Amino acid sequence: MIELNKTHDPELRSWVASANRPGNDFPIQNLPFGVFRRRGQGELFRGGVAIGDCVLDLGRVHAAGVFSGLAHQALAAANKPELNELMALGKPAWAALRQALSQALASDSTMQAHLAGALLPQEELEYSVPARIGDYTDFYTSIHHATSVGRLFRPDNPLLPNYRWVPIGYHGRSSSIRVSGQRFPRPRGQTLPPGSTEPVFGPSKRLDYEVELGLFIGTGNALGTPVALSDAEDHIFGICILNDWSARDLQAWEYQPLGPFLAKNFATTLSPWIVTLEALAPYRVPFARADGEPKPLPYLDSVSNAEAGSIDIRLEASIQTGAMRTQGIAPQQLSCTSFRHAYWTAAQLVAHHTVNGCNLQPGDLLGTGTQSGPTPEEAGSLLELSVGGKQPIALVNGEQRTFLEDGDVLVMRAWCDRPGAARIGFGEVSGEVFAAPAAGMSSAG
Numbered sequence: 001m002i003e004l005n006k007t008h009d010p011e012l013r014s015w016v017a018s019a020n021r022p023g024n025d026f027p028i029q030n031l032p033f034g035v036f037r038r039r040g041q042g043e044l045f046r047g048g049v050a051i052g053d054c055v056l057d058l059g060r061v062h063a064a065g066v067f068s069g070l071a072h073q074a075l076a077a078a079n080k081p082e083l084n085e086l087m088a089l090g091k092p093a094w095a096a097l098r099q100a101l102s103q104a105l106a107s108d109s110t111m112q113a114h115l116a117g118a119l120l121p122q123e124e125l126e127y128s129v130p131a132r133i134g135d136y137t138d139f140y141t142s143i144h145h146a147t148s149v150g151r152l153f154r155p156d157n158p159l160l161p162n163y164r165w166v167p168i169g170y171h172g173r174s175s176s177i178r179v180s181g182q183r184f185p186r187p188r189g190q191t192l193p194p195g196s197t198e199p200v201f202g203p204s205k206r207l208d209y210e211v212e213l214g215l216f217i218g219t220g221n222a223l224g225t226p227v228a229l230s231d232a233e234d235h236i237f238g239i240c241i242l243n244d245w246s247a248r249d250l251q252a253w254e255y256q257p258l259g260p261f262l263a264k265n266f267a268t269t270l271s272p273w274i275v276t277l278e279a280l281a282p283y284r285v286p287f288a289r290a291d292g293e294p295k296p297l298p299y300l301d302s303v304s305n306a307e308a309g310s311i312d313i314r315l316e317a318s319i320q321t322g323a324m325r326t327q328g329i330a331p332q333q334l335s336c337t338s339f340r341h342a343y344w345t346a347a348q349l350v351a352h353h354t355v356n357g358c359n360l361q362p363g364d365l366l367g368t369g370t371q372s373g374p375t376p377e378e379a380g381s382l383l384e385l386s387v388g389g390k391q392p393i394a395l396v397n398g399e400q401r402t403f404l405e406d407g408d409v410l411v412m413r414a415w416c417d418r419p420g421a422a423r424i425g426f427g428e429v430s431g432e433v434f435a436a437p438a439a440g441m442s443s444a445g
Contacts, residue, residue: 002233002277002278002281003281004281004282005099006099006102007028007029007031007098007099007102007278007279008029008279008281008282008421008422009029010029010420010421010422012028012029012102012106012422013028013106013107014027014028014051014052014105014106014107015105015106015107015109015112016028016051016052016054016105016119017052018051018052018053018054019051019052019105020052021052022423023423024052024053024423024425025050025415025424025425025426025427026050026051026052026053026273026424026425026427027052027422027423027424028051028102028105028106029279029421029422029424030050030275030279030422030424030425031049031050031051031098031101031102031105031276031279032049032050032238032273032274032275032276032279032426032427033047033048033049033078033083033086033130033238033273033274033276034047034048034049034050034055034083034127034130034272034273034274035047035048035080035081035082035083035127035128035129035130035272036048036055036120036125036126036127036128036272037125037126037128038120038124038125038126039124039125039126044081045081045082045127045128046058046059046079046080046081047059047078047079047080047083047086048120048125049101050122050273050427051105051119053121053122053123054119054120054121054122055119055120055121055122055125056101056105056115056118056119057118057119057120058075058078058079058118059079060115060117060118061075061104061115061118062075062076062078062079064114064115064118066104066111066114066115067097067100067104069096070092070093070096070097071093071096071097071099071100073089073093074086074089074093074094074096074097075097075100077089077093078097081128082130082131082132082363083130083131083237083274083363084131084132084362084363085362086237087131087216087217087218087219087237087362087363088218088219088220088362089218089219090218090219090234091218091219091234094218094237094276094278095278098276098278098279127179127180127272128179128272129177129178129179129270130179130216130240130270130272130273130274131216131362131363131365132363133174133177133363133364133365134174134361134363134364135171135174135360135361135364135365136171136172136173136174136177136268136364136365136366136367137169137170137171137172137353137364137365137366137367138169138170138172138212138244138264138366138367138369139167139168139169139344139349139366139367139368139369140163140167140168140169140369140370141167141342141343141344141349141368141369141371142341142342142343142368142369142370142371142372142380143159143163143164143343144341144372144373144374144378144379145369145370145371145372145379145380145381145384146158146159146163146168146343147159148372148379148383148384149381149383149384152383152387152388153252153255163343164293164294164343165294165296165297166352167300167344167348167349167352167353168369169349169353169366169369170259170260172244172264172265172268172367173264173265173268174365176265176266176267176268177268177269177270177365178267178268178269178270179269179270179271179272180269180270180271180272180427180428180429180430180431181430181431182267182269182431182432183431183432183433183434184245184266184267184431184432184433184434185433185434185435185436185437186203186204186207186406186433186434186435186436187203187204187207187247187250187262187263187266187267187436188201188202188203188204188436189201189204189247189250189254189262189263190250190253190254190262191204191205191249191250191252191253192252192253199253203435203436204247204248204249204250205249205403206247206248206249206383206389206402206403207245207246207247207248207403207404207433208245208246208247208248208381208382208383208403208404209243209244209245209246209317209381209382209404209410209412209431210243210244210245210246210369210370210380210381211243211315211317211335211337211370211371211372211380211381211412212241212242212243212244212367212368212369212370212371212380213239213240213241213242213313213315213339213367213368213371213414214239214240214241214242214270214365214366214367214368215236215238215239215346215349215350215365215366215367215368216236216237216238216239216240216274216363216364216365217235217236217237217350217360217361217362217363217364217365217366218234218235218236218237218362219234219235219362220235220359220360220361220362220364221235221354221359221360222359223357223358223359224357224359225354225357225359226351226354226355226356226357227350227351227354227360228299228351229299229300229301229302229305229347229348229351230302230304232346232347232348232349232350232351233277233346233347233350235350235360236277236346236347236350237274237276237277237362238274238275238276238277238279239274239275239277239280239311239313239346239426240270240271240272240273240274240275240426240429241270241271241315241412241413241414241426241427241428241429242268242269242270242271242365242367242368242429243268243269243270243410243412243429243431244264244268244367244369244370245264245266245267245268245269245431245433246260246263246264246381246383247262247263247264247266248263248383248403250262250263251263251264267431268367269429269430269431270429271412271414271426271427271428271429272427273426273427275424275426277346279424280311280313280416280424282416282418282420282421282422283311283312283313283416283418283421284308284309284310284311284312285308285310285311285312285340286306286307286308286309286310287305287306287307287308287309287310287345288306288310289343296348299351299352299355300344300348300351300352305345305347305348309345309346309347309348310339310340310342310345311339311340311346311416312338312339312340312416312418313338313339313340313414313415313416313426314336314337314338314414314415314416314417315336315337315338315339315371315380315412315413315414316333316335316336316412316413316414317333317334317335317336317380317410317411317412318331318332318333318334318410318411318412318413319331319332319334319395319401319404319408319409319410319411320332320408320409320411321395321397321399321401321405321407321408321409322406322407322408323397323399324395324396324397324399325409327397329396329397331409331411332395332396334382334385334393335377335378335379335380335385336377336378337371337372337373337378337379337380338371338373338378339368339371341371341372341373341374341378342368342371346366346368349366349368350366353366372384382401382402382403382404383403386401386402386403389402389403390402404433405433406433406434406435407432407433407434408432408433409430409431409432410430410431410432411428411429411430412428412429412430413425413426413427413428414426
């Protein structure tokens with residue numbers, strides 16, 4: 001586990017004034033990484049760090065030559081269109097760079113004159129997926145989501161017996177992962193209408209979102225060499241917000257016997273910023289399960305994981321319909337939950353993923369699966385909130401939703417906040433679905 005240090009000091013302030021504003025996602029205690037470029041300039045994407053309402057251009061910082069040693073090496077690796085090289089350097093390099101950036105951006109820093117020119121307003125920038133994602137695995141870590149969905153798909157057997165023992169996951173599609181702002185056409189596929197014995201083909205009528213987090217792998221492991229639970233977090237570079245869009249009607253028809261396929265692989269959207277595990281250290285909470293739940297097998301169990309393996313990351317989902325945008329109505333909150341409710345920790349996901357010798361690589365992405373809490377208002381999908389489409393959700397302008405309609409924008413935000421620590425945020429991830437094109441026509445998103 002990462003211990004607290006000077007970078008976490010809640011009294012720390014920055015010479016970047018906007019970083020000191022209450023409620024700001026990116027105070028100096030955060031310093032998340034992403035890749036960006038100035039909008040409309042035709043530049044290559046490059047590494048940056050969010051601070052207040054600005055981005056610190058790591059290429060310009062590197063050119064200024066103000067860092068040395070391991071921090072300088074890490075800075076050079078971060079000045080790339082993708083962060084894989086930085087991720088591969090490992091925990092000591094990530095920590096050295098974060099500490100150097102914290103010192104350089106602090107209010108008493110002597111580097112302000114050297115770095116002020118490296119600050120760019122976020123509103124003038126565009127972003128890309130922060131790493132080259134070679135592989136994407138989506139897990140199923142919320143027992144509340146698994147049970148609720150199980151009741152809809154399998155009323156007589158909602159939670160399969162292996163769930164309490166195995167971190168369930170499946171291999172996802174990395175080529176359709178995009179950054180916040182993604183627009184995509186409504187997916188098509190086979191569905192089985194109620195009462196029918198034969199499927200039909202057409203656009204999904206039960207399009208949904210899933211509130212998730214994404215774990216970016218930093219250093220990998222050699223093929224055939226498992227990562228022990230005690231070392232697992234050293235292989236995690238950081239965490240972002242993830243929306244794993246889902247076509248529930250396609251999913252219901254195709255998911256047995258091998259799991260999701262066309263219902264999931266058409267679009268996945270990430271937030272631009274990766275919050276490091278080091279920044280999340282103040283928000284650790286015990287990993288606890290309800291009474292009567294089984295103890296994990298030894299390779300998934302440890303004292304440190306039990307004491308502080310979970311992280312209290314708040315997650316919110318909001319919707320803005322096309323009509324709401326026309327009327328100037330802000331997105332309406334649908335639900336709010338926390339990652340602390342997950343049945344498995346981030347470390348357990350890495351340990352289980354590699355226990356059979358599977359090799360993870362820098363930039364690989366692990367999705368947590370839909371994060372739903374124990375109460376109905378903490379549900380992380382429309383499938384749960386509308387009880388399988390049976391209970392429409394009333395919106396502030398008089399509209400209703402059971403599933404997403406064309407023109408809907410779904411916005412997710414995440415943050416950490418507790419007494420005695422600075423509030424930090426993950427920014428947001430948004431995406432919009434538009435009408436499926438006519439048969440035989442292509443579309444772009």
